[in-house]
Structures are given as structure tokens and as C-alpha cells.
Amino acid sequence: MSEADVLLRVNDLQVHFPVHNGAVFRKQVATVKAVDGVSFHLKRGETLGLVGESGCGKSTTGLAILRMLEPSGGRIEFEGQDITHFDKSSLRPLRRRMQMVYQDPFGSLNPRMKVRDIIGEPLEVHGLASDRRAFDQRIAQLMRTVGLLPDMADRFPHEFSGGQRQRIGIARALALEPALIICDEPVSALDVSIQAQVVNVFVELQQRLGIAYLFIAHDLAVVRHVSDRIAVMYLGRIVEIAARDEIYRKPLHPYTEALLAAVPVADPVIEAARKRIPVSGEVPSATNPPSGCRFHTRCPFVMDRCRHEDPALRDLGAGRAVACHLHDMAAQ
């Protein structure tokens, strides 16, 4: 892999939120380490699935990359530039290159704006909407791209269904021809019969336009369907990262294994025969994460070492890395 193929490189990213107490003399009493040392890269035209349970920091990672949240540490490189400390004016041209699609198709569209203006707003903001006719043509083209009829451009969001609204959100993200779209749970608010329509839109757009996706989701089956590689997060860390088929065929981290085993397959015959790996308990608080390996409180294979020694994300070659002492030993 040459460096030129790398679109985004995230190195030891940290996003910490202070927790305050008191109304007048606000004292910082704790820190929530929502993202605590995350590193990965994303190639042009590639999809990296970012999975994990709520509170693992996957959405925070996405927002920090877009610089909608201030990173507390680490480095974000996009198209070869270090963007970690870009100020507002340097961020503006950057936002043309990376866009976001949100989870909630009801909350992320302004109800008082027509679809034309919603999709066209990025063009206006970036001063690309000078010619009215060209603008209208571009809107129509964008709507067709995501499978909406251009005649609907003068309608308001409430006249659309959830799936159609999500298409409007995608058209808006596409308007500036970005190289990267960060998709934060883009189909989880949709009815099951509609999810496939939107998933197909994402897959087709990538094939046609070569956009890279950071696809954040908790639905492992959807992530598997769209991703080239997958990173599994737990309590602010990446615990395993590998090519899609590798991770599903042979998960190495006990958490990845548990996560996959927890998802039922829509076939009673397979379900009856499946091996189940029970994990007890729930995700601990990110304010006070467990010492050592953060998964040790729930891990069925916990060893003494896991309780006080934090495993590093070790590269196993072939693009695969895992943060687990079990695999340290295997490697030695």
C-alpha cells in the first residue's frame, strides 16, 4: 500500500470530556475518556466499518475526524495534511472533502426548508451556486443519484418517508463531491424492509464515485455487508481491526467473538447448532474504565496479567491487529 492511497490516517486519537460539579465554582471532578488512543487508516474508495456497543466512542471518533469535536490528543491526517489543529478558516475547504450522514432522518433535516434548499445548502455555503440553472440541474442530478424523483425538489421533509429522508441526507452529503463520508448509524432508524434500499444506495455510490466511507454502526450484519475492513471498539479503544472476511471467519479478540456470537442469524437450523459464547455484565463506565485490559471484567478467558497490564494493539501482519494478551503469547 502506497502512502498516496491513504486518505485518512488517525494516530493515537484522544477525545476527553471533563465532568464538572457545582453550578458556580465549577470544579472538574472527572474525565470521560470517550476516545482514548485510537489509530487506524482509511484508503481512497474503501469502507471501514467501525462497530461497538453504545458508549464505546465510535460516534465520538467520527465527530473528531470531522473536527466537530476538539481532539484532546493524537493526530488526524487527511489527504496528507495534518488537520488536527486546523482553525475555522482552514476547516472550511476541508469540509468540502468530508461529509457526514446522520442516524436520525427526522432530526437531521430542517423541517422548514424545501428539499431543494436542503440539498443545495452546501453548494451555497461554499459559493458554488451562482448560476441558478446550473444549480437546479445539479440538484436534479443529485436527487436522481440517490434514487429520488427530481420533481419532489419543492417538497418539505415531512412529506417523505424515513428511507426517502435518509436519501435526502445522502444527496446533501454528496453535493460537494467529498472524498470521505462519515456515516453514523445511517440505517438503524429505518424499518427493516427499507434498510436494504439505503444500504444499496451506499454500495452503488461507492462503486460509481469512489467515495470512502467510515461506516459507524452497531448492526454487525449491515457492517459486514458494506465494509472492506472492520475495526471493533470497546470503551474508547480499538480492540481488533482486520479485513472483513477475516474478522467474521476467525475473530481473535474475545470481545469480537462475543459480539458476533450475540447476533442471531435468521435461520432456526443454524441457530440451534450455533456455539454460544456468553459474556456476562455490561459495558463499564468510561469515566472509570477498568484497569489493565478494559474488557477483563467481562472476558471469559481473563488471566491475571489482563487485570493490570493494558494490552497494546499489536500488528499481526496482513492488515490485522488485535489488543489482547492471549495473542501476545501466541505471537511469542
Place this chain on the structure above:
Amino acid sequence: MTTAAKPLLSVRNLVTRFGRGRGAVTAVDDVSFDVGVGETVAIVGESGSGKSVTALSILRLIPSPPGRIESGQILFEGTDLTKLSEREIMEIRGNRIAMIFQEPMSSLNPVLTVGLQVAEPINVHRRKPWDAALGTAKQLLGRVRMSDTESRIRAYPHQFSGGMRQRAMIAMALACEPRLIIADEPTTALDVTVQAQILDLLKDLAQGSRCSLILITHDLGVVARYADRVVVMYAGRVVEQAPAHELYANPRHPYTRGLMASVPRLDGDTSKRLVPIDGQPPNLARLPAGCAFAPRCRQATELCHRERPALTETGPQHQTACWLEAPAHV
């Protein structure tokens, strides 16, 4: 399992409507199904399919007005629940039939301790004094595998995580040893690893006491893992029902088949495109004259658009409401 023995619950031609006149909506339209003793029946459908309203109708929890059970019978242990007075149904609710809701936070009372809420049905239905009921509540929290039950019964719901709250809900549901538990999307708000824990627990406990379970869900994976029989609903009607193995091996209704093809699976072929179901879920206020699925069905004929198909036998314990499957058609 259901064949010879009398079913525990038998819903017959249930119709539940909301509103009056031209704005009226038939949320549940002529729904019939049985639940055998110790059986787990899944009701599957998308939003607006009528699956939750069916559950609320069984417990007579439909807000009235605007809603009402217009016709049909709900026979539970031989009694027609639709005929009972409010007082009589309260004797059954939380006692013989318990319900678990999707949002544990909004179904628990935030200002009462968890112990008190779990003990309440025992106090109300078993007429046990509060201290004895609280003792039972503590045992129940142990049965739903909570540790440190002594302090848990004194905790408030906000001190619990989502999974713990749902465990408390299950403990509450089990309090009076019900014959039937209705769980409406009990794990949709939870993380996947916790979801598996809660559903495993629910299924274990129900099986242990031969309690029947109605599991309302939109997740075909959950259905495959936990259900004995499946009722598929679309636009307020049952479009297909069959034993789980039979349904997954031989889905007959185009909607059921469409759902199965459109949902990506962990073991699916990723090179294949998902086959979505075209169009949108129907608007109940403006249903077509014929089959409600016809506008989205790729195989719809002129007959489908004109007339509604009835639920007919299409295999062993397998019923389908589709003209393509109707005997006259084959």
C-alpha cells in the same frame, strides 16, 4: 406442541380500531392466532403492522377513546378477555398475563425503589403484606441473575443500566408466576451482547415454569433463535403463520420472502446485492382495496389489487394470505 392440547390463548378475528368516521384507522384487522402452553410465539412486523396494538388489545390496554376493540374474541384459559369488566381484567393483568415493554426506563416509576415495584404485583394480586412481598422481590431479582440483591431492591431505576432495568422488568413480570408473558420489543433499546443475555434469560425462565411467551419483534434473527412459531403481520393483518422451522425453510408470502432477502445476515453472501422491498410501508388510513402488500409486491396480479386474500392453509400448520398461494390459483 399446539395440535391436540387446548391453546392457552386463542385470539379470534380480533379487530381494533382507532378514531371514528372517515379518519378511522383499523390497526388490527381480523387477526387470529393461538399460543400453546409453554410455547414461544413471535409476532413479526414493521412499524404500523399492528403487532404492538395486538399485544395491547390482549391486555385491554388500548387507550379508549380513541381506540376500541371492535369485534373478535380473546380467549385466555377459556375466558373471553374482551367481555371482562375493568375490575376483572385487572385481576388478570400482571397476574396471569404479564407484559414487558421496550423502554424499561419509561415503564418503571422513577420515584419508587425497584424493590417496591417488583413487590407491588405480589402485594396486589397475592395480598401478601409488604415486608413479605419485598422478600419475594429480593428472590426474584436473584432469579433474573442480579447480584447484590439486598442493595438492589433499595435502588431507584435511574441507578440501573438499561440491561439491569430490563432484568427488573422481567422480575416484575415473573412476580405472580404468570401463564403468559408478552414482551414487546424487549431488547431493541439494548446493546447486542446485553440483548442476548436478556432474551436468553427470558426464554430460560419462561421454559422453566412452562410459561408461554409472545415475543414481538422486527428482528428475524431474534425470531429464529427464540421462537417456536411465527406470526407475520402486515398492515394490521396476519399474512403468514407457521412453525419457525417451516417458515424459514418455506416462506410463502412475498412479504415474508422479501423481508428475508432484504436483511443482511452474518452468514450471508456479501457479493450479492440486498434485494430490497420496493416502496414504503402502507399508510393505514389509506389502505388499498385488495391485498395491502400488492402495491409493493412484484408478483401482484389484477386480482391482488382488487380483492383481499384470506388466510388459508398452505402447508403443515402453515397458513398464508396470498392469492398466489390460494388453492384455486395453483
